[in-house]
Amino acid sequence: MSIALLTLGGTIAMGGVDRGRPGVVTRLTGADLTAAVPGLADLGVPLDVRDAHAVPSANLTYRQLLDVIGIASAAVSDGAVGAVVTQGTDTLEESAFLADLVWPHAAPLVFTGAMRNPTLAGADGPANLLAAARVAAAPAARDLGVLVVANDEVHAARWVRKTHSTSTATFASPNAGPVGQVIEGEVRVLARPERRDPLPPVDPDRLDAVRVALYPVTLDDDGLLLAGVADSHHGLVVAGFGVGHVPAALAPLLGDLAGRMPVLLTSRAGAGSVLRQTYGAVGSETDLQRRGLLNGGLLDPYKGRVLLRLLLAAGLDGDAVAGALARYR
Ligand code: ASP
Numbered sequence: 001m002s003i004a005l006l007t008l009g010g011t012i013a014m015g016g017v018d019r020g021r022p023g024v025v026t027r028l029t030g031a032d033l034t035a036a037v038p039g040l041a042d043l044g045v046p047l048d049v050r051d052a053h054a055v056p057s058a059n060l061t062y063r064q065l066l067d068v069i070g071i072a073s074a075a076v077s078d079g080a081v082g083a084v085v086t087q088g089t090d091t092l093e094e095s096a097f098l099a100d101l102v103w104p105h106a107a108p109l110v111f112t113g114a115m116r117n118p119t120l121a122g123a124d125g126p127a128n129l130l131a132a133a134r135v136a137a138a139p140a141a142r143d144l145g146v147l148v149v150a151n152d153e154v155h156a157a158r159w160v161r162k163t164h165s166t167s168t169a170t171f172a173s174p175n176a177g178p179v180g181q182v183i184e185g186e187v188r189v190l191a192r193p194e195r196r197d198p199l200p201p202v203d204p205d206r207l208d209a210v211r212v213a214l215y216p217v218t219l220d221d222d223g224l225l226l227a228g229v230a231d232s233h234h235g236l237v238v239a240g241f242g243v244g245h246v247p248a249a250l251a252p253l254l255g256d257l258a259g260r261m262p263v264l265l266t267s268r269a270g271a272g273s274v275l276r277q278t279y280g281a282v283g284s285e286t287d288l289q290r291r292g293l294l295n296g297g298l299l300d301p302y303k304g305r306v307l308l309r310l311l312l313a314a315g316l317d318g319d320a321v322a323g324a325l326a327r328y329r
Contacts, residue, residue: 002048003082003136004075005030006068009055010088012114012125024117026054033086036118037126039185045081045137057088057113062098062309063204069099072109082108082136086129089113089162089170092148096157097303100146101310104198108141111148111157115168124151124168131182138187144179145195154180156193158328161270161300174271175298196327199310207313210234214305216268217241223250230260235308235321237264238293239301244274244285251283255291262312262321265289266296266304273298273329294322297329 007013009026016027030049034040040047052068053060072083087095096111103109112132114125132149135141146157150171159173173179180189213229216239229236236257240246244265246254257263265288267274274296275285289295296304311324 002046002075002080003084003133004072004080005034005047005049005133006052006072006083006085007033007049008053008057008060008064008068008085008087010057010086010090010092010113011117012086012088012112012128013054013118015118024119026056028118030086033125033129037130039130040133043130043133043137045133047084047133048075048080055088057091057095060087060091060095062207065095065098066102066202066204066207069102069109073103073105076105076107076109080107082110082138082141084110084112084129084132084136086125086132087111087113089115089150092171093157093160093162094302094306096146096148096160098306098310100157101199101307102202103146106142108136108138108144109146110136110141111146112150115166115170122168127152134182134185135180135187140187140189141180143195144189144192147179149182152182153178154182154187154189158193158303163270175273200314202310202313206315207309210309210313212237212305212309212312214239214301216301217246217250221247221250223247223253226250226253226257230257233261234312235262235264237266237296237301237304237308239266239268240274240285240288242267242269243272243278244288244295245279245281246283246288248282251287251291254288254293258292258294262308262317263293264296264299264304264308264325265293266299266301268301270300294325295329296325299325299329
């Protein structure tokens, strides 16, 4: 019995400097990370460490992540009680959500990272790694899907957001709150999100070939950037104002695009849902739906983009995309 630990780099591992250049870079291996955690040995479950990547999380690709998720999945199939992935926090909400869409096991897959690098006072990496390992080994954390653990909070990957650029309390789930906490080392699960069937395995080559654009709408937006997007992309996520609104001038353009590829309507507000049936102006949610845009509901723009890309890579189109999206929003 063990916990698989896969390291991908990020601030949690950025304990070194390059000569002549300012700033920290990834240096710590998984062995270094685990050696820095007091109490890990007392967990009673050994960590099976694999260093997969050593990069800032901005550099990670879906292909690399699917590979890492596959390694974690194989470890669980071979008897690991759970798995932990360490990576940079910047893209962690997208990685964890991607993993959640395909993770087939009851055993927990837990993502964690750090906001303060190991050279700083009060570095949070060791505490986060210990808490993540506790959650990965906890029977109570089974069947919760993929989780994000930081700051002694447990978040469901389907809801978690990075909400602050520097705070150690950056991870939050604005629509739902944390699903659990780690209290004096004990994993307490407070809410159990409903699990959905995993998406079928994704072919990384197909995924590489699928381009989904994300477009945040802004005040006095002329939409010029959207011209030609259907020639280069297979899908579009629109981060609209508030409950899913855009300037009236953009509505016909988006409707035209929705006739050529799936266009998913989400909110740029950071929390809350896109509405369905409240406003009636041109550019409102009812108008955009009438023009063929798909309602993203509670999906934030980043998660919407991950989901749409996976669905398109699975070969879904038209009604099938709409039907699948409806199960996640
Ligand atoms: N830029 C870093 C990264 O995402 C930030 C972090 O790890 O928190 O790799």
